[in-house]
Each structure stands twice: as structure tokens, then as C-alpha cells.
Amino acid sequence: MAATPARGRSLPVLPAFPKAVKIALADTQLRRNLAKATTTIRAKRARVVEELADWEELRAAGAAIKDETLRHLDHYLLQLEEAVTRAGGRVHWARNAVEANTIIARLVRDTGAERVVKVKSLTTDEIRLNDALASVGITAVETDLAELIIQLAHEPSSHILVPAIHKNRSEIRDLFRRTIATGQDLSDEPKALAGAARAYLRKQFLSAQVAISGANVAVAETGTVGVVESEGNGRMCLTLPRTLITVMGIEKVLPTFRDLEVFLQLLPRSSTGERMNPYTSLWTGVTPGDGPEAFHLVLLDNGRTNVLADEVGRQTLRCIRCSACLNICPVYARTGGHAYGSVYPGPIGAILTPQLLGLERAKTLPYASSLCGACYEVCPVKINIPDVLLRLRGQVGASAGQWNPEAMTMRQLAAIFSSPTRYERAQRMARYGQRLFVRDGVINRLPGPLSGWSQARDLQPLPAQSFRDWWRERRQKTGGA
Amino acid sequence: MKAALFITCFNDTLFPQVGIATTHLLERLGHTVEFPETQTCCGQMHYNTGYQQEAIPLVRHFVAGFRDAEVVVAPSASCVGMVRDLYPKAAILSGDAQLIAEVDALAPRVYELGEFLVKRAGVVDVGAYFPHRVTYHATCHSLRVLRVGDIPMQLLRAVKGIDLVELPHVAECCGFGGTFAVKNADLSTAMLGDKARDVLDTGAEVLCAADSSCLMHIGGGLHRLRAGVRTMHLAEVLASVEEG
Numbered sequence: 001m002a003a004t005p006a007r008g009r010s011l012p013v014l015p016a017f018p019k020a021v022k023i024a025l026a027d028t029q030l031r032r033n034l035a036k037a038t039t040t041i042r043a044k045r046a047r048v049v050e051e052l053a054d055w056e057e058l059r060a061a062g063a064a065i066k067d068e069t070l071r072h073l074d075h076y077l078l079q080l081e082e083a084v085t086r087a088g089g090r091v092h093w094a095r096n097a098v099e100a101n102t103i104i105a106r107l108v109r110d111t112g113a114e115r116v117v118k119v120k121s122l123t124t125d126e127i128r129l130n131d132a133l134a135s136v137g138i139t140a141v142e143t144d145l146a147e148l149i150i151q152l153a154h155e156p157s158s159h160i161l162v163p164a165i166h167k168n169r170s171e172i173r174d175l176f177r178r179t180i181a182t183g184q185d186l187s188d189e190p191k192a193l194a195g196a197a198r199a200y201l202r203k204q205f206l207s208a209q210v211a212i213s214g215a216n217v218a219v220a221e222t223g224t225v226g227v228v229e230s231e232g233n234g235r236m237c238l239t240l241p242r243t244l245i246t247v248m249g250i251e252k253v254l255p256t257f258r259d260l261e262v263f264l265q266l267l268p269r270s271s272t273g274e275r276m277n278p279y280t281s282l283w284t285g286v287t288p289g290d291g292p293e294a295f296h297l298v299l300l301d302n303g304r305t306n307v308l309a310d311e312v313g314r315q316t317l318r319c320i321r322c323s324a325c326l327n328i329c330p331v332y333a334r335t336g337g338h339a340y341g342s343v344y345p346g347p348i349g350a351i352l353t354p355q356l357l358g359l360e361r362a363k364t365l366p367y368a369s370s371l372c373g374a375c376y377e378v379c380p381v382k383i384n385i386p387d388v389l390l391r392l393r394g395q396v397g398a399s400a401g402q403w404n405p406e407a408m409t410m411r412q413l414a415a416i417f418s419s420p421t422r423y424e425r426a427q428r429m430a431r432y433g434q435r436l437f438v439r440d441g442v443i444n445r446l447p448g449p450l451s452g453w454s455q456a457r458d459l460q461p462l463p464a465q466s467f468r469d470w471w472r473e474r475r476q477k478t479g480g481a
Numbered sequence: 482m483k484a485a486l487f488i489t490c491f492n493d494t495l496f497p498q499v500g501i502a503t504t505h506l507l508e509r510l511g512h513t514v515e516f517p518e519t520q521t522c523c524g525q526m527h528y529n530t531g532y533q534q535e536a537i538p539l540v541r542h543f544v545a546g547f548r549d550a551e552v553v554v555a556p557s558a559s560c561v562g563m564v565r566d567l568y569p570k571a572a573i574l575s576g577d578a579q580l581i582a583e584v585d586a587l588a589p590r591v592y593e594l595g596e597f598l599v600k601r602a603g604v605v606d607v608g609a610y611f612p613h614r615v616t617y618h619a620t621c622h623s624l625r626v627l628r629v630g631d632i633p634m635q636l637l638r639a640v641k642g643i644d645l646v647e648l649p650h651v652a653e654c655c656g657f658g659g660t661f662a663v664k665n666a667d668l669s670t671a672m673l674g675d676k677a678r679d680v681l682d683t684g685a686e687v688l689c690a691a692d693s694s695c696l697m698h699i700g701g702g703l704h705r706l707r708a709g710v711r712t713m714h715l716a717e718v719l720a721s722v723e724e725g
Binding site: 018022330331334366367368369372374376377390393394395396397398400406407410411413414416419420423427430442444450451452453455457458459460462463465466467468469470471 | 493524536542671
């Protein structure tokens with residue numbers, strides 16, 4: 001499969017992260033919603049992970065299975081294609097979003113349907129399938145509650161698992177009153193909100209001819225494809241309509257059915273903080289008289305083989321989209337997902353998006369982290385996110401032009417630090433030069449890029465004596481070593 | 482034990498009192514402190530900001546300055562984290578087999594102060610006296626790179642007279658993150674705000690940590706707020722004695 005995703009100069013650069021966060025940081029309602037949601041789910045996850053004595057072994061197994069699969073991805077994908085075809089399904093290969101969307105639109109049109117129901121799927125968000133279908137007159141109806149909420153609000157997702165995490169229940173009530181429950185006296189009780197959504201969705205499920213889903217797993221050995229979910233909307237979509245189209249990133253394949261044992265433990269505990277997710281749907285091709293009559297599996301590259309090419313970056317493809325890294329991340333917990341400018345927010349987005357789109361389009365994302373390392377600790381497949389962030393930062397630094405101010409400063413500092421003489425001279429100069437900035441014994445305003453520091457923090461001036469000066473003075477006094 | 486002090490450029494220039502406290506503490510416990518004067522900076526800022534090729538000469542410089550040391554002790558978890566966790570990667574990046582071997586030989590002998598005391602020197606009660614209300618912030622690199630666990634708290638609990646109060650959300654990043662604090666200043670400030678709130682909730686007079694950099698960030702914010710809380714490095718608290 002040729003690895004040429006759509007990329008290049010004509011494609012838009014994502015908004016700079018430091019600017020994009022300003023809106024979120026100033027939104028007190030959003031900050032409160034996010035803090036509440038992430039705190040709750042962190043605690044839930046911690047509880048169900050602690051109770052497993054072999055959690056670390058499970059993580060190691062998850063990482064090892066994924067690494068083995070990625071090392072022989074071509075083999076497992078061909079094996080998957082063969083198994084799915086044998087079981088009565090059809091496999092389609094898409095190099096990029098445009099190819100995937102074209103294939104899916106053609107498949108839907110062939111059925112004559114003008115409306116499809118969808119199981120929550122990040123991959124279809126990644127390729128902007130709903131927009132592509134709309135442009136050819138096909139309406140896509142999201143059936144996951146949170147997906148439905150943001151679809152009705154015309155907003156992008158802000159979380160991998162909980163796309164409407166940025167909204168609280170009274171905001172959702174107001175939205176439903178404007179859209180699917182007009183004229184109804186709707187309370188903001190979760191039960192009432194779910195009831196309104198259920199009444200609307202039930203009609204959609206029963207009348208749809210085509211369903212579109214993503215996939216959490218696909219087993220090369222058997223051709224079995226799987227979706228895990230909590231609401232049962234997935235089960236409806238996967239069993240009721242006549243045609244099922246599943247879009248899956250190529251990294252989701254697993255070698256054997258037995259491998260599910262590991263991932264069906266890692267995923268729900270990391271994701272929703274549950275021991276087991278309420279609905280696990282597994283299907284193998286088509287079965288006459290049971291479920292869809294036609295099954296299509298679209299295998300999507302869209303930049304993934306480029307990620308695979310980098311020896312440090314490729315661990316990113318182990319990701320099972322659990323969102324544990326988002327929930328634990330002190331950056332994500334304060335900004336939410338929109339600032340990341342992509343369907344993949346949080347720490348995983350900060351490493352995945354630049355690799356999928358090309359670093360030149362998302363240069364600020366590898367810096368959207370304090371490198372605190374909390375994401376690595378919770379990752380169920382042990383993706384060393386800080387390491388990949390540093391890899392990407394290294395590529396940004398190496399591509400900085402000769403006259404880039406930051407690069408020039410760094411080069412100068414490296415030259416200073418390489419020589420004790422130059423270093424000590426720089427210390428003396430800094431002590432002298434700081435006089436311009438010290439006011440009433442403190443530095444509270446700094447120029448240029450350093451103004452970011454002084455916007456919220458005072459700085460104590462450099463003391464008159466450095467440690468090494470003290471050390472020398474003491475040695476002279478004692479006359480010894 | 483003969484301990485080579487890696488003061489770190491940050492403490493050397495901005496917080497010499499942390500180095501002085503470390504020296505006094507180690508000497509009080511019977512160790513011999515050496516200070517290799519050629520030392521400068523470990524290169525963490527370069528490496529973490531993406532100037533990794535530029536960091537390699539600093540890796541070489543560090544190795545040259547400390548290669549003969551029995552143990553290296555530094556009052557900075559993040560700089561020790563750089564040496565132990567990232568030097569091997571930087572050495573590989575350099576493609577220099579000799580540097581790779583030298584880093585592999587040296588890195589395991591480099592200790593953060595608290596680690597050195599408890600794990601290497603086997604002492605928890607260092608004979609300190611500090612009659613103040615103190616809260617301790619577990620910095621990210623001490624916790625998640627060096628995995629010091631509750632070593633600093635063990636040391637602090639053994640301090641005579643101390644009123645040690647637990648910091649809420651103790652393991653959450655304060656928002657410093659090196660150049661992150663400048664590149665993502667708004668976000669760093671938002672994280673600082675929450676950390677400052679937690680510190681104030683403890684009613685502590687002193688905030689203690691194993692990294693001067695994080696303390697400069699949190700302390701700078703607390704000073705701006707005139708919050709009446711001062712920051713002290715772990716070394717300073719442990720170096721305090723009754724007559725002092």
C-alpha cells in the first residue's frame with residue numbers, strides 16, 4: 001500500500017496551540033465542566049485498575065501484541081482481508097480520507113439510501129465522513145448520545161470517549177429543546193435527557209437501511225470485527241440495517257482471537273473506568289437471516305504508514321483510543337479538546353496529529369505538554385508519550401531556520417554552557433544586566449518572549465554570589481580542598 | 482562517601498543557598514563533598530525544547546566532568562532525570578559508541594539528593610530541626626522519571642519539630658515544564674493557579690520540593706499574590722538544625 005496521504009502546502013495549518021487555548025482558559029463554565037468530568041473518571045479508572053494484580057503484565061502484553069502486529073502489518077492486513085472475504089464481507093483499501101469517503105459514498109448510493117445511522121467512530125470523524133456524505137445528499141445521523149449532542153450543536157468533538165464533555169446537562173437540555181424535543185417540557189435530569197434522545201433515535205434505528213461504524217478491533221485470523229460501547233446504539237446499528245459499512249484504521253488489526261482477552265480488559269478499565277463495557281459486538285462477515293445482508297470493511301491508511309516509518313514515533317500506533325491520557329492530563333483538563341484543532345485531542349493527539357497530518361501543519365502540538373509524564377503512566381499499551389513528544393520537538397528544532405530567534409538563542413546558550421569560562425562570564429553579565437529589570441528588589445516585568453513568565457510570577461533577582469563563588473571563598477578560608 | 486556535587490546551573494546561578502544547604506547536610510552526615518568546577522548545565526532545556534543536537538556537547542561536557550566520580554549527587558530531580566533517562570537517548574542520537582558506553586557507566590551513579598540519602602546512604606533521620614508548617618509538592622520528574630516514591634516525605638517526617646501537611650493533588654504538575662512556562666504561558670499560569678490554591682488550602686508557611694525550578698514557578702506566583710508562603714528546597718529544610 002503506497003503511503004501517500006493527502007498533504008502538502010495547500011492544506012491548512014492548525015491554529016497555534018498557545019493561542020487556541022485562550023478561549024477555553026477564559027471559559028469558566030467549560031473549566032468547571034472539564035474539571036468535574038476528568039476528576040470523576042480519573043478516580044473511576046484508578047479504582048478498577050488497582051484491583052487487578054496483573055495490570056502491569058496486561059499493559060506489557062498489550063504493548064507487545066501491538067508491536068508484533070505493527071512489525072508485520074502487511075501480513076496481518078492481507079490475512080484479515082482474506083478472512084473477511086471468506087466470511088462473505090468485502091474489503092476496500094483507502095490510502096487517504098478522499099479515497100475512503102468516495103468508497104463509502106458509492107457504497108451508500110448503491111443501496112439507494114439517503115440516510116445512514118452511525119455508531120460513534122473517531123476514524124469517520126478523522127476523514128470528515130459526515131461532511132463528505134452531506135455533499136452528495138446523504139444524511140448521517142449520529143446515534144451515540146454525546147455524538148448526537150455535538151452533531152445537533154454543530155460543534156466538533158472535545159474528547160475521544162465523551163465528545164460532549166465540555167457541555168453540562170442544562171446546556172444539553174437547552175439544546176434538545178431547540179432541536180429534537182421542541183415544545184416539550186424537558187428537565188435537565190440525565191434520565192429525562194436520555195429519554196428524549198431515545199425517542200428520537202428509536203425512529204432512526206428502525207427506518208435506516210445503512211449503518212456506518214468504526215472498529216475497535218479486527219482479528220486477522222478469523223476476520224472478526226468488533227465494537228465496544230456503552231449505550232446499545234452500536235448494537236442497534238450493527239444488527240438492524242441491511243448494509244453495514246465499517247471504517248477502520250489499519251493499525252486496529254490484531255493477529256488472533258485470543259488477543260481480544262488482553263484488549264477487552266485494558267480498554268474498558270482505561271476508558272470508562274468499568275470492569276467490562278456494557279456492549280461488546282463481534283461479527284464475522286455476514287450470516288444469512290441474522291444481521292446485515294451486506295458487510296463492507298474499509299481499511300484506512302491516511303498517514304498511518306508514515307507514522308510506522310519512524311522508529312520512535314511508531315509506538316503511537318499502539319493506541320486503542322481509550323482516552324485515559326486525556327483524562328489524566330493537566331493540560332487537557334484545563335483546555336478541553338477543541339484547542340488541539342483535531343479529532344484526536346490531549347496527549348495522544350499532541351503526538352498523533354502532527355504525525356498523521358505532517359509536522360509542518362501542527363508544529364505547536366508537540367509543545368502542548370509540560371512533559372509531566374502522567375499520560376505515560378496510565379497508557380494501557382505503554383506508549384511513551386513524553387518520548388514521542390521529544391522526538392517531534394527534535395524535528396521541529398532541527399528544522400528551525402538559521403535566523404530563527406529561538407534557535408539562535410539556544411545555539412548561543414549551548415556555546416556558553418560548553419565552556420566553564422564563558423558560563424561564569426555569562427553569570428556575571430546576567431547579574432549586572434538584571435539591574436535594568438529589578439524594581440523594589442524583585443523582577444516583575446520581562447521583555448519579549450520572557451514576558452510570558454512575568455505575567456503571573458515575580459522573579460527574585462540573581463544573588464550577588466553564585467554557588468561556585470561561595471565554594472571558592474570557603475576553600476580559600478579553610479585553605480583546603 | 483565521597484560525593485561529587487552536581488549543583489545544576491539553575492541552583493548555581495539563582496539558588497546558591499540550595500547548594501550550600503546540600504553541602505552542609507552531606508558534610509554533617511559524614512560525607513566528603515567535592516565540587517568539580519568545570520561543570521555547567523546538563524542540557525535539559527536544549528533537549529526538551531527540541532535542540533537535541535545542541536544538547537550533545539553538553540552531555541559530553543557533563544560526562545567529562547563527572548566520569549571519575551564515585552557518586553554524583555544533585556539537588557534537582559529534573560536534572561538527574563535528564564542524565565538518567567535522556568542522556569542514554571542523547572548519546573544514541575550522537576552515534577558515538579564511546580559516549581554511549583560512558584553515559585551507560587555514569588548515569589546509574591547519579592542521584593537526586595533524597596534518593597542518595599535514603600537509597601544509597603541508608604539514612605532517613607538526618608538530624609534536622611525545622612519547627613514550621615510545611616507542605617511538600619511531588620515534582621513530576623522526581624515522581625514519574627526518577628520514581629522516588631515517598632522518599633522525600635520519609636525524610637521530612639523524620640524532621641524534628643516539623644508540622645507536615647499533605648498537599649491536595651500532590652502528584653499533579655504545577656505547570657512549570659521548562660520552556661513550557663514561556664511558550665504556553667497562559668496554560669502554565671492556569672495550572673499554577675490551581676497549584677497555588679492547593680498550597681494555600683494547607684495553611685502551610687513553607688512549600689517544599691526537590692526542584693528549584695518548580696519552586697521558582699510556584700513561589701513566583703505566590704509572591705505575586707503576596708500569599709505569605711515561602712518556598713524552600715528539600716535540601717534547605719533537611720539542612721536546618723536546632724541551633725541554626
